[in-house]
Amino acid sequence: MLSFIARRTLLAIPVLFGIMVVVFLLLRAIPGDPCTAMLGERATEAACDRFNAANGLDESVFVQLVIYIKNVLTFNLGESIRFSRPVTQLLIERLPLTTELALSALMIAVGGGVPLGILAARRHNTIVDTGTMAFANIGVSMPVFWLGLMLAYFFAVVLKGTPFALPPGGRLSAGVFPVPYYEVWGWNLTKGSFWARSNEYISNHYIFNTFITAQWSIFGDAVRHMILPAVALATIPLAIIARITRSSLLEAMSKDYIRTARAKGAKESRVVTRHALRNSLLSVVTIIGLQLGLLLGGAVLTETVFRLAGVGTALFDAITGRDYPVVQGFTVVIAAGYVVVNLFVDLSYGYLDPRIRQK
Amino acid sequence: MSKKKTIEILEASAREATLLTESPISQWALTLKRFRGRRSGMIGLGIVMFLVLTAIFAPLISPYPPNEVLIGKEDVSPREKPCVHVLGCDAENPQHILGTDANVRDEFSRIVFGSRVSLTLGFFTVTIALLTGSFLGAVAGYIGGWLDNIIMRIMDVVLGFPSLLLAIAIVSVLGPGLRNALIAIAIVAIPSYARIMRAQVLSIKETDYVAASIALGATPRQILLRRVVPNALTPLVVLATLGVATAILEAAGLSFLGLGAQPPLAEWGSMLANERNNVFTSPHLVFFPGLAIMITVLGFNLMGDGLRDALDPSLNK
Numbered sequence: 001m002l003s004f005i006a007r008r009t010l011l012a013i014p015v016l017f018g019i020m021v022v023v024f025l026l027l028r029a030i031p032g033d034p035c036t037a038m039l040g041e042r043a044t045e046a047a048c049d050r051f052n053a054a055n056g057l058d059e060s061v062f063v064q065l066v067i068y069i070k071n072v073l074t075f076n077l078g079e080s081i082r083f084s085r086p087v088t089q090l091l092i093e094r095l096p097l098t099t100e101l102a103l104s105a106l107m108i109a110v111g112g113g114v115p116l117g118i119l120a121a122r123r124h125n126t127i128v129d130t131g132t133m134a135f136a137n138i139g140v141s142m143p144v145f146w147l148g149l150m151l152a153y154f155f156a157v158v159l160k161g162t163p164f165a166l167p168p169g170g171r172l173s174a175g176v177f178p179v180p181y182y183e184v185w186g187w188n189l190t191k192g193s194f195w196a197r198s199n200e201y202i203s204n205h206y207i208f209n210t211f212i213t214a215q216w217s218i219f220g221d222a223v224r225h226m227i228l229p230a231v232a233l234a235t236i237p238l239a240i241i242a243r244i245t246r247s248s249l250l251e252a253m254s255k256d257y258i259r260t261a262r263a264k265g266a267k268e269s270r271v272v273t274r275h276a277l278r279n280s281l282l283s284v285v286t287i288i289g290l291q292l293g294l295l296l297g298g299a300v301l302t303e304t305v306f307r308l309a310g311v312g313t314a315l316f317d318a319i320t321g322r323d324y325p326v327v328q329g330f331t332v333v334i335a336a337g338y339v340v341v342n343l344f345v346d347l348s349y350g351y352l353d354p355r356i357r358q359k
Numbered sequence: 360m361s362k363k364k365t366i367e368i369l370e371a372s373a374r375e376a377t378l379l380t381e382s383p384i385s386q387w388a389l390t391l392k393r394f395r396g397r398r399s400g401m402i403g404l405g406i407v408m409f410l411v412l413t414a415i416f417a418p419l420i421s422p423y424p425p426n427e428v429l430i431g432k433e434d435v436s437p438r439e440k441p442c443v444h445v446l447g448c449d450a451e452n453p454q455h456i457l458g459t460d461a462n463v464r465d466e467f468s469r470i471v472f473g474s475r476v477s478l479t480l481g482f483f484t485v486t487i488a489l490l491t492g493s494f495l496g497a498v499a500g501y502i503g504g505w506l507d508n509i510i511m512r513i514m515d516v517v518l519g520f521p522s523l524l525l526a527i528a529i530v531s532v533l534g535p536g537l538r539n540a541l542i543a544i545a546i547v548a549i550p551s552y553a554r555i556m557r558a559q560v561l562s563i564k565e566t567d568y569v570a571a572s573i574a575l576g577a578t579p580r581q582i583l584l585r586r587v588v589p590n591a592l593t594p595l596v597v598l599a600t601l602g603v604a605t606a607i608l609e610a611a612g613l614s615f616l617g618l619g620a621q622p623p624l625a626e627w628g629s630m631l632a633n634e635r636n637n638v639f640t641s642p643h644l645v646f647f648p649g650l651a652i653m654i655t656v657l658g659f660n661l662m663g664d665g666l667r668d669a670l671d672p673s674l675n676k
Contacts, residue, residue: 022516137399137664141657143608145615146631146649149638157639168639297523301612305635315524316616320531334521 001350004357008346012339019335020072024065027324034081034322057324068328075194077329082321087329090314092197095333096204097171098310101302102295104230109237110288116238117245117284122272124250132242139239144298148232148305155228167225169307171206176221178206184213229306233298237291244287248280255279281352289345292338393669400665406658414474421468422454425625429463437461438634438641458643461634462623466644469625470651476626477655480541480610481603487545489599492552493591497583499553500560511557514550522547523612530618537610537626540619544609548602555598559591593670600663604656611652627652 034057035048043051052058056067071078077087120132152168159165167173180203182189189196203209207226210219252258253276261275262268299312311330318326350357394400413420429435434452439459442448457466499510517525529543563569563586572582613619614628615635622629627648634644 133399137660138653138657141604141608141653141660143611143615143628143631143649143652143656145612145635146645146652149631149635149645150642150649153638153642153645157642294521297521297612300523300527301615304616316527319524319528320618322531 001357004350005347008343008350012343016332016336016339017069019339020069020332021065023328023331023335024068025061027327028061028064034324072329072332077332078325080318080323080326082318082323082326087325088197090326091311091329091333092201092204094309094311094314096201096206097308098299098303098312100205100207100226101229101233101299101308101310102292104226105233105237105295105298106288106291108230108234109241109291112234113238113241114245114284116242118249118272118277120242120246121249121253129246133246136239136242139235139242142235143301144232144236145301145305147235148229148302151228151232152306166228168228169225169305171222171225171308172218173221173225176218178203178210178215178218178222179213181209181213184215229302229308232305233295233302236298237288237294240291241284241287245280245284248283249276252276252280278352282349285345285348285352289342292341296334390669394665397665397668399661400669403658403661403663403665406654407662410474410478410655410658413471414478417471417475421465421471423465423468425464425469425472426623427464427468429459429465435459435463437463438637438644439463440641441466441643457647458641460630460644461637466647469630470627470647472625473627473630473648473651474655476537476620476624477607477610477652480537481607481655481659484541484545484548484606484610485599485602487542488548488602489552489595491545492549493556493588493595495549496553496556496558497560497587497591500557501564501579501583501587507557510553514553517547518550523609526609526613527616527618530613535618535621537614537620537624540610540613543613544606547609548606551598551602552595555594556591559594560587563587563590597663597667597670600659600666604659604663607652607659608656 035043035051049058056064059067068078075088077091079086080090083090116132116136120129123129155164155166156168172178180200182199182203187199189199206222207219210216210222249272253272255276258271258275261271266275296312299310300316301312302308303310303312304316311334314326315330315334317323318330394404423429435455437459438461439455441456441458442452442454443456444450444454448454455465455467457470460466460469495510495514499507526540526543526547529546530539533539533542560583569582569586572586577585610619610626611628611631614626615632617629617632620626620629622633631645631648631652634641638645
């Protein structure tokens, strides 16, 4: 198993490298330059020259690429042209929100989708099956921003004054500030050091931070703010996961080994969980991995609806404003996340299906 | 074998042959029959037909022109709640069954006309993506070699990005607007068609009837157009139907972000986006356009699923 993990991890490196190069080249292949985007259409040539020199855009594309790759490898993602701040700082502030949002959504999608799929398959061709699949079909057809707005309306306006009311936007209520765990525990961190910034990054996961430091009221506030965006973002993946779980479980249940298991007198619950489900999980896990791209696209819309300052909205602003360093930095980090998730998917294949480990 | 026996056998096979020709059932008729047996597919078809009819007869169905501002013409205010006379709304008030929008236009008329925008958009994006994608896939699969490698690696790169983010990037280069959003969504969709077409071409290329055509002196173009493409159509038709659903959803997303349809065009996504800050006071202006998007997408999704089941008999258990 260990050599399997090592092999898979090494394979991810050229993929990451390729993505870095492609993002870099794509951004430069498209027309429109950051100078006019930042200084306006009527920027003079001299102003543009100064701007390009200040941002290293006057070098040849190849030199820019080499500098860029060197910088990425040393965790230096450049400075945002728009905000004049390091891209890493923007990431420290914005990535944790999107990570928490995506993870919460994924948890809801898996936690809801897999049981629903099992239920539909176990009650194949009954009203439960039809109902579940109708729900799944409607789920994949809903625009995520519409669902988000409707949820916000329902939980913030219709249910206002009831215990079920939920905030329609933002990350925390006004005036609420979580204390980072390193301050709670009295750690002495040198400001600006790599260690301090890593801790700042980790503590910006508000739900996690308030949980480990037992700031319960703030924890509750953060969770309550997360519910609606996460549910909105989770709906489409949930529906897809439910459909895949159902069809692959149905397929597995028709196999000979299920008949064998039943014939030897295994309990039906054991037949389903140990024999059928485990064999159908492979395709379910694949689909879960593939949902990440969907979650990221959806995050742009969800964060816009719920006014959250996450990676999605940042990337949207950076793309439309041609903030090259931000687009590059964020895309590389997202791509890295994508690769890591798929690595986990691959590794779970090895866990679920021992035959794959041998190859 | 006696002569009599031989004649008997010949007669029997002749009878069988006539039996077969008497009720010929083509592949398409079989598909249609199977499609009819799928309830969800038929529901999808029903929804799509309903939408197409709505789009065609939009001027007859809608009580007002979609962009007519009713200030001074009627006693209504902006963002008026729905008023249906049959449901107890005061008969003195003008009837607006889905209310009015911020510019005092009849919301129902705009939603009816919006079906034209969404269907046209879905149709054109899928047509562009289908033609470009299957052309690239066919060339890659048929010619192979380095050309295949280059085309498919580019397709892999496009597929590697979250599709909405890539569409945002393309629109931000081309400039916002419905036409550019359409192009962006089409580009993002090309790789799926290219991949399927390539896979089909690769398998069909090896069949005996293609070998026979080559032996008869057919040119590569003839083989591609007459032999390969017709046989590769099945999965492409399914993908195209489902693609309309995706395209409409993505276009609505782009419009929601302000990159797609621009005012005053009655497009569901932008109608919804314009009113999103008023969702707490006038939820109907967000609810109905979104519902229209959902029903449309649902229709194409159901129809696509039904078609896939009908066209692929191996799925019928």
